[in-house]
Amino acid sequence: MALILLAFLVGPIIMIVIVSFWGATEYSIYPAFQFDNYEFLFGSSVTYTVFFNTFKYAAITWALTLTIGFTVAYFLAFEVRTLKWQIALFLICTIPFWTSNIIRMISWIPFLGRNGLANTTLISWGVIDEPLEWLLFSDFSVILAFVHLYTLFMVVPIFNSMMRIDRSLIEAARDGGASGWQTLRHVIIPLCKPGIMIGTIFVTTLVMGDFITVRFMSGSQRANVGRLISNDISLLQYPSASATAVILLATVLIVIGLLLRLVDIRKEL
Amino acid sequence: MERRSRSFYILSAFFALFVLFLYGPIVTIGILSFQGPQGGLTFPMDGVSLYWFRDLFQEQAVGDIWGSFRRSFTLGLIVMVTTVVVSVLGGLAFRKRFGGATVLFYLAIASLVIPSILISLGVGLIYNQLGLPVHWASSGFGSQLTWTLPFGLLIMFAVFNRFDKSFEEAARDQGASAWQTFAYVVLPIIAPSLLGVALFGFTLSYDEFARTLLTAGSYNTLPLEIFGMTTNVTSPVIFALGTLTTLFSFFIIGFFFLALWLISRRKDTSSDAGKGMV
Numbered sequence: 001m002a003l004i005l006l007a008f009l010v011g012p013i014i015m016i017v018i019v020s021f022w023g024a025t026e027y028s029i030y031p032a033f034q035f036d037n038y039e040f041l042f043g044s045s046v047t048y049t050v051f052f053n054t055f056k057y058a059a060i061t062w063a064l065t066l067t068i069g070f071t072v073a074y075f076l077a078f079e080v081r082t083l084k085w086q087i088a089l090f091l092i093c094t095i096p097f098w099t100s101n102i103i104r105m106i107s108w109i110p111f112l113g114r115n116g117l118a119n120t121t122l123i124s125w126g127v128i129d130e131p132l133e134w135l136l137f138s139d140f141s142v143i144l145a146f147v148h149l150y151t152l153f154m155v156v157p158i159f160n161s162m163m164r165i166d167r168s169l170i171e172a173a174r175d176g177g178a179s180g181w182q183t184l185r186h187v188i189i190p191l192c193k194p195g196i197m198i199g200t201i202f203v204t205t206l207v208m209g210d211f212i213t214v215r216f217m218s219g220s221q222r223a224n225v226g227r228l229i230s231n232d233i234s235l236l237q238y239p240s241a242s243a244t245a246v247i248l249l250a251t252v253l254i255v256i257g258l259l260l261r262l263v264d265i266r267k268e269l
Numbered sequence: 270m271e272r273r274s275r276s277f278y279i280l281s282a283f284f285a286l287f288v289l290f291l292y293g294p295i296v297t298i299g300i301l302s303f304q305g306p307q308g309g310l311t312f313p314m315d316g317v318s319l320y321w322f323r324d325l326f327q328e329q330a331v332g333d334i335w336g337s338f339r340r341s342f343t344l345g346l347i348v349m350v351t352t353v354v355v356s357v358l359g360g361l362a363f364r365k366r367f368g369g370a371t372v373l374f375y376l377a378i379a380s381l382v383i384p385s386i387l388i389s390l391g392v393g394l395i396y397n398q399l400g401l402p403v404h405w406a407s408s409g410f411g412s413q414l415t416w417t418l419p420f421g422l423l424i425m426f427a428v429f430n431r432f433d434k435s436f437e438e439a440a441r442d443q444g445a446s447a448w449q450t451f452a453y454v455v456l457p458i459i460a461p462s463l464l465g466v467a468l469f470g471f472t473l474s475y476d477e478f479a480r481t482l483l484t485a486g487s488y489n490t491l492p493l494e495i496f497g498m499t500t501n502v503t504s505p506v507i508f509a510l511g512t513l514t515t516l517f518s519f520f521i522i523g524f525f526f527l528a529l530w531l532i533s534r535r536k537d538t539s540s541d542a543g544k545g546m547v
Contacts, residue, residue, distance in 0.1 A: 072287050075280040089284070096291050098472040099518040102495050103511040107294035110301055110508075117297065148290065180276065201382060209384020212478060212496070229386055238394060245387050256382055 047244075050228050051251070057139075057214070058207045061146040065203050066196065068147065069154025073195075074188075076155075077162035078170075090159065097152045105145050105216050112141055137217070145217045150206055154199035161195030162188070201259050208252055295515060302508035334494055334510065341491035345475040347410060352417045352470030353463055359418075360425025361451075381419040388412050409490065413474045420473065421466040428462045461529055468525040472518060 072093065080086045096104065111117050122128045165188065173183040211227045229241045229248070363374070392412050436458065440450040478492040491514065498507050 068287060071280065071283055075284045079277045079280050092288060093291065095519070095522060096295070098468070098476075098522050099295075099515050100476040100492060100495070100511075102476075102478060102492055103298075103515055104295065106495075106507065106511055107298040110297050111294055148294075151287075180274075205382040205384070209386060211386055229390065238390075241390060242394070245384075245390055248384060249387060252382065252384060253379075 047228075054208055057143060057146065058204045060143050061150065061207045062200060062203055064143070064147045065151045065154045066199070069151050069199060070158055070192075070196070072151075072155050073158040073162055073192075074184075076159055077165075078188075093152060093155055101149055102212070102216075104149060105213060108141065108145060108148070108217070112144075141217045142214055145213050146207055146210070149213065150203050153202035153206065154196075157198040157202075158192055158195040161192045165191045197259055201256055204255055204259075205252055208248070208255070298508040299512045299515075302512040334491075337491045337494040341475055344410060344413070344490060345471045348413050348417055348474035349467050349470035351410075351414060352421045353467050355414075355418060356421030356425045356466055357459075357463065359422050360429050363422075363426065364429055377419040377422050380415045381423075385416065388415050413477050416477060417470045417473045420469045424462060424466050424469070425459075428459055432458070461532055464525055464529050464532070468522065471521060475518070475521075 076086055076089055076093075080089060112119075119128075169187055169191075170183055173187045178186070211230045214227055215230070229244050389412060432455075436454050437450055440454045445453070476492055477490075478496065495507070495510060495514070498510070
């Protein structure tokens with residue numbers, strides 16, 4: 001276990017850090033110790049735009065997945081009464097997770113395209129006259145795909161936390177005269193915090209590290225940090241890709257570090 | 270029985286919409302893959318045929334779908350076995366305190382949350398600099414493990430946190446050796462969860478894309494092949510392929526649940542070890 005993680009996790013990261021200081025020519029990379037890559041990175045306005053974009057995606061996706069995920073988990077945990085139904089409905093939510101992400105992205109295209117289902121339906125209902133251009137290959141479609149792919153990472157941990165809430169607490173709250181809304185606000189949400197945190201960690205890191213969804217759903221018109229890296233890679237500019245990767249890694253770790261202060265994952269399993 | 274409140278119906282509707290949101294697109298491409306020979310990538314349907322499925326089985330202009338499918342399948346199996354074995358051992362090890370346990374735990378978490386392209390890039394670079402050829406069964410295999418192992422380990426944590434130690438103590442008191450205790454007491458109890466770990470190991474590997482991107486070498490795995498197709502194939506053949514792989518995934522999932530059901534039925538005293546964390 002430790003060996004595998006060392007070889008394929010720690011090793012690569014060290015390698016990236018080392019290579020991020022190397023120099024590059026058109027065709028090859030050579031060992032060096034220079035800050036050129038970082039200077040270039042911090043000197044370019046593209047970097048800031050792209051990092052801003054990444055945070056924007058992460059924030060919007062987080063808010064949406066949290067809302068949807070919490071509602072779904074709440075429904076499963078508190079409104080569905082029998083365990084059998086809970087398991088069955090829960091599985092319905094989980095199964096797509098085990099299928100291919102790429103296929104799930106592709107499948108939005110006939111839906112959102114210029115002549116796609118969404119546009120034709122809206123036109124036939126008379127809601128719009130012209131097909132909407134911003135449905136596909138835009139920020140909208142990128143975030144839609146993120147929400148589609150990653151809401152599950154919110155549902156599962158929140159559901160897990162909710163199932164551990166002692167039902168008598170809720171009864172107690174009701175007996176004490178709390179309204180449904182007050183119970184939710186003062187009893188359920190605080191007790192779900194660990195689940196929410198774990199979901200948050202998953203969603204933010206997945207979105208921040210993603211490059212393929214952005215590339216695919218935006219038709220290469222939008223960028224985030226992951227795409228910056230993958231572009232450099234395809235140009236064989238490994239050192240500058242590595243430098244970007246180091247910055248991304250640092251950002252992600254800071255975010256997680258902040259989140260981990262709020263919850264102890266190991267206790268919550 | 271208490272009457273259902275209004276919120277129940279609202280939330281049910283919300284849930285139904287969510288399920289529709291999850292499955293709608295997949296169903297759409299499922300339908301579109303039966304597009305007639307002249308049909309395009311979107312509706313309307315131009316006749317109904319199996320044309321694109323037939324097309325899939327014939328020689329392709331680009332790529333090697335069946336070769337990549339075989340590779341993905343093999344790799345999935347290897348990753349699955351490794352994940353199960355290592356996470357059980359890891360889970361057992363973590364029940365006792367040992368030096369570096371915390372570090373290893375955080376390492377596993379880190380492995381889960383680190384952007385996958387970094388793993389891909391790093392492994393690719395190491396192989397590159399060492400002069401080793403990247404190949405799906407060596408570097409690709411390792412990179413996928415950084416994704417499946419933490420999942421397996423977390424499931425094992427969940428299992429062992431709920432594990433009743435008195436079973437083991439009882440076995441030991443009856444004079445069972447450490448190995449016997451494991452093989453006849455612990456293993457049967459955790460068996461359903463092992464199936465869960467195996468399912469994770471296989472499906473995560475089978476669908477893995479970003480980690481394999483720079484580490485698979487010249488022989489592609491299926492997700493890489495599909496991705497390649499999205500950039501240069503513009504016919505419903507890609508929907509046909511998508512439908513087939515999704516069906517295959519469903520088949521695998523169904524297979525695991527069938528196995529799970531058979532196991533839990535065989536045991537009269539079924540444990541709840543595998544529930545609640547699927």
